[in-house]
Amino acid sequence: MATTATETKKTSTNGEEQQSQNLRHQEVGHKSLLQSDELYQYILETSVYPREPESMKELREVTAKHPWNIMTTSADEGQFLNMLIKLVNAKNTMEIGVYTGYSLLATALALPEDGKILAMDVNRENYELGLPIIEKAGVAHKIDFREGPALPVLDELVADEKNHGTYDFIFVDADKDNYINYHKRLIDLVKIGGVIGYDNTLWNGSVVAPPDAPMRKYVRYYRDFVIELNKALAADPRIEICMLPVGDGITICRRIN
Ligand code: SAM
Ligand code: CA
Secondary structure: OOOHHHHHHHHHOHHHHEEEEHHHHHHOOOOOOOOOHHHHHHHHHHHHHHHHHHHHHHHHHHHHOOOHHOOOOOOHHHHHHHHHHHHHOEEEEEEEOOOOHHHHHHHHHHHOOOOOOEEEEEOOHHHHHHHHHHHHHHHHHEEEEEEEHHHHHHHHHHHHHHHHOOOOEEOOOOOOOHHHHHHHHHHHHHEEEEEEEOOHHHHHHHHHHOOOOOOOHHHHHHEEEEEHHHHHHHHOOEEEEEEOOOOOOOEEEEEEO
């Protein structure tokens, strides 16, 4: 069960606990980018968990037992995506990087009955872990899952001009070393006024870490790709951008021409 804010507060009055929290916030790779675990817990308990659909809660709990659960979208980010999709009235969407499907379910629940998600992942097994929950939620008919690397699928879509400017919303949450390659293709596929969300653009806070900072191997490996992506997005005149410190950082790009 999740720790309550009061419980967290009680333990944090203990000096040792407080010191360990401070240390965790110094270490690059801490999950939350907020300065305080209590504040994050407050967001979850006040605004997110009480409004989280039962199916998303179930999927979150199933995913928590999976060995790669660090990859999942956090509940607050899931809530944000769900809201964003409704705000932009998205109908035709795409997701690159599904894992067990938490962001996919957040998207599917936000879309109208005839909404569509082209969902891609190299791993079908993890998607199938969440699929029964997605089916039970009554939204599986909106999903077209393609197993395999996303880039060839995008190339195929771009090759047919009929697909240009047809996507209302695209969420990118897969191999960070390909984000620039995805962007080159997605910019043609998203409609003018449509939105692309690039996830993990603050990359565990490592984007500002000194080169000798303690970092997990995968964090260090992808760090430079994320930094390059952030520069490229900021310099791209075809989009307006907004980088939000939600989850591990998400950059919202709105195509303007
Ligand atoms: N959005 C997911 C969620 O809410 O749980 C998390 C996605 S996880 C961070 C990244 C996923 O990208 C993994 O499931 C991985 O298999 C997938 N992936 C890695 N390389 C890929 C590629 N080249 N094409 C498509 N998917 C890829
Ligand atoms: Ca992510």
